[in-house]
Amino acid sequence: MSEPHLAPHRLVGRWRVTPAHVRSLGLGVLLVAAGVTLRRPDAVVLGAPLLLVALWASTRRPRTDPVVDAKVGHPLLREGQATTWQVAVAAHPDVEEAGVTLLATPYTTYSPASRSLSVAVEADGTTPATASIVCRSTRWGRRPLGPATVALTSPLGAFRWEPQPVSLPAISTVPLPDSFTARVAVPRPDGLVGQNRSHHPGDGGELDQIRPFRFGDRLRRVHWPVSVRTGELHVTATHADQDSEILLLVDAMHDIGQSEGIGGAGSSLDNAVRAAGAIAEHYLRAGDRVGLIVLGARDLPPVTAAAGPHHLRRLLDALARTTVADGTVSDEKRLRSQLRHHVAAGTLAVILTPAISPDVLAHAVGLSRRGISVVTVDTLPTHLATADIPLERLAEIASSATEHPRETRLAWRLRLLERSREMARARESGVPIVPWAGPGTLDLVLRDLGRRSRAPRVVSR
Structure with a gap:
């Protein structure tokens, strides 16, 4: 995937007196004055070095502002990849040291772990001093790095140049698609040229x-x-x-489970987003057209079906901007409006959902009755699909699980019973539901849909 060029951000600030310089100057004057007035040589001996150093530092007060640029090394990452938060300070005679500290961001690991780094700045040189903190993103999404605090100090630490906290644009971390292959063709291709x-x-x-x-x-x-x-x-x-048209519908109304980032346990939305990326990448490489609708997502328009490697970038960017719905009335209205989308004949609709929202399963049944080939992929984490959940896992379902574990477990059992009943009704209506298992997940289902598409059937218009 090609990456746009990142222009550095020029920092603006001004020189300020440090508290250490004020203390040194004030204490030196006080001790020297007290020693002279009270005829105490020891006070003069203690205060004279402080006063001399403070006066010497004052004579070297910086007169010009340094040139400081901040930027992020990469505007786009895959899950598990790393970039650098860089501060470049041009050579300046009045700058001795530069330091940067980053504020911690969720699902991001840093090197060094303290998120702080300082470098020496040359007084006269051609190469700018660079302080780089390595940031590794462990989960998909739009993630800001920082804000960061940058500070430059003059010789002897008497003056400090410190701009406002630096907030660079958020970088996109696109999902790392799971491995997925499908050896069975799409049931009813209805395009122009394909495989x-x-x-x-x-x-x-x-x-x-x-x-x-x-x-x-x-x-x-x-x-x-x-x-x-x-x-x-x-x-x-x-x-x-x-070629065929593949429509991916990602259910973002609920996010069940706890996300631990790449390499750890995934929530239902993690499974859905990564599975959608894997399916899109597979079919785009096969020359098919892939579209995307994120159900319940706010400010995320649907991605029109298209083909080509550049379209994969658009799909992954849309998946990276996916956020779970808040469960408000406006989210329910948005979901109902999204479910009225047009699906062309011959389209394979792949719905990725934890099967918690009954409206999504009802939409799958409605598409199947209209003659659309529909496959529902269950993205609920396996350890949450059982009634007997360990106590340490209850917190992934409800925030009040630690206070009321028995009530939470009972409520989840009832919800699983309702979920099983709704899934059974969907299967009876001809909608196949399969758990996500990586390569070969859709093979058996697509084979059955291919046989069914060649048989006569009655559909509702």
Whole structure:
């Protein structure tokens, strides 16, 4: 994936007197004055060095502002990748040291772990001093790094140049797609040019039948063994190769479970987002068209179905901006409006949901009754799909689990019973529901849908 160029952010600040310089100057004057007035040589001996150092530092007061640039090394990351938060300080005669401290951000690890770093600045040189803190993003999403505090000190620490806390634009961490392959073709391809075998005759690579020659057939299609045996020209007919449209619907109404980032346990939304990225990457590489709708997401318009490697970048960016709904009335209204989207005939709709929202399962049933090929992928974490949940796992379901563990466990059992009943109704209506298992998750389902698509059926318009 190509990355846009990141322009450095120029910092603006001003020089200020440090408290240490004020203390040194005030204490030196006080001790020298007291020693002279009270005729105490020891006070003069103690205060004179402080006063001399303070006066010397005052004579070297910085007159010009330094040139300080801050930037992030990469504007786009995959889960588990790292970038650098950099501060570059040009050579300046009045700057001795530069330091930077980053505020901690969730799902981000730092090196050094203290998130603080200081470097020496050359008085006269051509190479700027650079302080770089390595930031590793462990979960998808839009993640700001910082804000950061930058400070430059003059020789002897008498003056400090400190701008306002620096907040650079948030970087996108796109989901790291799970490994996914599908050896079974899409049931009903209905595009122009692709790699999926269509049910319609046309130019393709898979044999349909050998039939008598008709006007308009190409001579290269002549099947000579049959023609010689029968004494009449016969040609080979093939199935047309077409592309398909894949519509991914990600349920963001609920996020069940606790996300531990890459390499750890994942929540239901983690599983859905990573599975959607894997499915999109697989079918885009096969030449199909992929669209995306995030159900319940705010300020995230649907991604129109398209093909090509650049479209994968658009899909992953949209998945990275996915946020879970708040459960308010406006979210329910937004979900109902999103469920009224148009689905073209021949589209394969893949719904990734933890099956907690009954509206999403009802939408899957409605699409199936309209003749759309629908596959529902269950993204609920496996350890939460059982009734007997350990006490340490109850906090992943409700925030009040630590105060009322028995009530929380009972409520979750009831919700699982309702979920099982709704999933059973969806299966009876012809909607297959499979748990996400990586490669081969959709093979058996697509094979069954392919057989069903070739059989006569009654649909509602």
